[in-house]
Amino acid sequence: MKLEMLSRLNGERAARRAAIIITDIQSGEQRLVGQDAIAQDPLAPLLDLHLTRGKSALVEHDGRQFFLTVQEPPLKVVIIGAVHISQALIPMMKQLDLSITVVDPRTAFATPDRFPDVSLLTMWPDAVLPSLGFDRYTALVALTHDPKIDDPAIITALRSQCFYIGALGSRKTHERRIERLTNAGFIEADLSRIRAPIGLDIGATSPAEIAVSILAEIVAAFRNERRGSA
Amino acid sequence: MLSTDTDVLKAAEDWRRAGKGVALATVIETWGSAPRAIGSHLIIDEDANFLGSVSGGCVEGSVITEALDVIADGRPRVLEFGVADETAWRVGLSCGGRIKIYVERVE
Incomplete structure (x- = not known):
């Protein structure tokens, strides 16, 4: 994970906003999706589902495995x-x-x-x-x-x-x-x-x-x- | 979230900014009774200092060893542990569960 992405994730949390990091398990590619950008993401329905559940999860999309690191805002x-x-x-x-x-x-x-x-x-x-x-x-x-x-x-x-x-x-x-x-x-x-x-x-x-x-x-x-x- | 896992992520950022090599280990899949939930983190620095957990202490030693390799070569790895594993006699989950852990370097 790029330090800049980790830093953004911590920043979103400090600002009490939800965020999800999507990791392609095969390639290691990653992206961070803030709560306001979920609707525009190709994995939007999966992101919505797992944010509602409040749990990180391994998901499949188009035959690829992605790990969703779900970060809810602090209670x-x-x-x-x-x-x-x-x-x-x-x-x-x-x-x-x-x-x-x-x-x-x-x-x-x-x-x-x-x-x-x-x-x-x-x-x-x-x-x-x-x-x-x-x-x-x-x-x-x-x-x-x-x-x-x-x-x-x-x-x-x-x-x-x-x-x-x-x-x-x-x-x-x-x-x-x-x-x-x-x-x-x-x-x-x-x-x-x-x-x-x-x-x-x-x-x-x-x-x-x-x-x-x-x-x-x-x-x-x-x-x-x-x-x-x- | 009711956990301090995100404090672990904050520490990972701080360690890296302090110039340390850092690896982030995350539980990505569990089967049966697993001690830590999916999404739990363990962070490791180049001197094998660590914070957080991915099991109840059962496999951390092994994850730390692998993490040092990840810090060295930068290649993410997926590790799997469980009683059915051939390494069960050395490291394994006494609870009978199985877990998969993703280990990556903080670049």
Whole structure:
């Protein structure tokens, strides 16, 4: 692989864009196709298919074997609430290569001392979320269990294609949340996208254990969806 | 993607820019239970330093040896490993799977 091509691939990733490298296994010939150029490529249908699946693959076309190195944009997580669980979550999420943004308007919680080395926005979710670009590679983790802060974030997420929406709070808290969102015009199909109480049920109690259960649920949501379409 | 494989690709770029000879190994096909998914990367420099993985540690040694040849002659190679392989007694996948690996030089 030419260094220039490797560099472009890394650049596309840094810019959060999908890209595919096509390698002719017999000749070693290679080309990089950015997400916007897929439609013009001779292998367009195969590129589309494997990008949707989110998996690299060996394919055949016109009797030749090509390897598709599929690079999806990095997953992004927006955490609402600069709380104790978030402090436990962030180092674990970094291990999984997730891009993280923490949003909390409460200046007592959202301090750089408590959240070093992470994008921390001390703002109300309704003010800042539209600029964060919720797409199918985005997860929302709502952890304040304060409706004034969590609800606007959940509403933004429900109106997007994001692959995961998790909300902290007991079943009772969630019942009241469902009531509010129903009044706001959402239907059951929308509301069933919200995972609440957040996290896989592993009996987690400490903030770190809850973080593990949330992270496992995010991985499952992302991977299972693609496994289903494979 | 939920993996650090792309950090491996970033490191490959950095190593090459630092003037090292670098090879990129990629899992291109698997059969049965394979330890790493298709698309997983291992990078190797001319001093046999490496990062990433193409198996659970079963065949890396052999891939690194081949990678040093690829760095030397620049010719990409396809390697295959599995229990049915004649090299199974030396290197092989104890899990019973079979994998094909493409090794190329970063030019």
